[in-house]
Amino acid sequence: MGFLDKQFGKWKYCPECRTWGARSLFGKTRCRNSGCSHFDVQLTMEPVPEPPLRKPLKNHAGSFNPANTVSFRYRNFQGEERSYTGDANSVRIRGDHVSIRLLPAGVRAAFRRKHFIGAAPVPPGGNALKPTPQEAQILGYWRRREESGRGVSLPERYLDLKKKFPSWR
Ligand SMILES: [Zn+2]
Numbered sequence: 001m002g003f004l005d006k007q008f009g010k011w012k013y014c015p016e017c018r019t020w021g022a023r024s025l026f027g028k029t030r031c032r033n034s035g036c037s038h039f040d041v042q043l044t045m046e047p048v049p050e051p052p053l054r055k056p057l058k059n060h061a062g063s064f065n066p067a068n069t070v071s072f073r074y075r076n077f078q079g080e081e082r083s084y085t086g087d088a089n090s091v092r093i094r095g096d097h098v099s100i101r102l103l104p105a106g107v108r109a110a111f112r113r114k115h116f117i118g119a120a121p122v123p124p125g126g127n128a129l130k131p132t133p134q135e136a137q138i139l140g141y142w143r144r145r146e147e148s149g150r151g152v153s154l155p156e157r158y159l160d161l162k163k164k165f166p167s168w169r
Contacts, residue, residue, distance in 0.1 A: 011049055014038060019095065020110070021048035047077045051097070051110045064106030066090070073117040081117060084109075091121045118163065131165050139168065 009023035009030070019033040023043060031038035032048070066087035075081050090101035090108070097110040098120050113120055131139055142158035 020051040049077050070121045074111055075115045089124045091123045135161055
């Protein structure tokens, strides 16, 4: 059953809540957003491909030359690490994704925030990514244990989150 689930079902935006990474199988929609009526917990355990790229802006195609750029590293859903550079002023946060217009063609692409290696680009004017309530809970819990100085072994999930949100308290 798990195998079939992975092989079938087209990736799409959920028709109800617009979350990327929903799947449709035999006309039935399953969604990864826990607040959605199509929510299926199994889906949250599957790696999700990047949303389809949009077409380059007409004006920018081939000559996209933003004043401020930002570079970052990212692990795609096949586990490959890649470096990207994009327009620092184009960064937006949409739910679970950071979207940015990339060099060289100005195509906007969305990146799942948990797959950034190191810091994710920050939207202009500033709000750095904040942990989700669940991530905040993990951070809080394990930070207390870490700071208790009792030499507990810390889970990788916590160490990753700490790297991602270095200044979050
Ligand atoms: Zn949905």
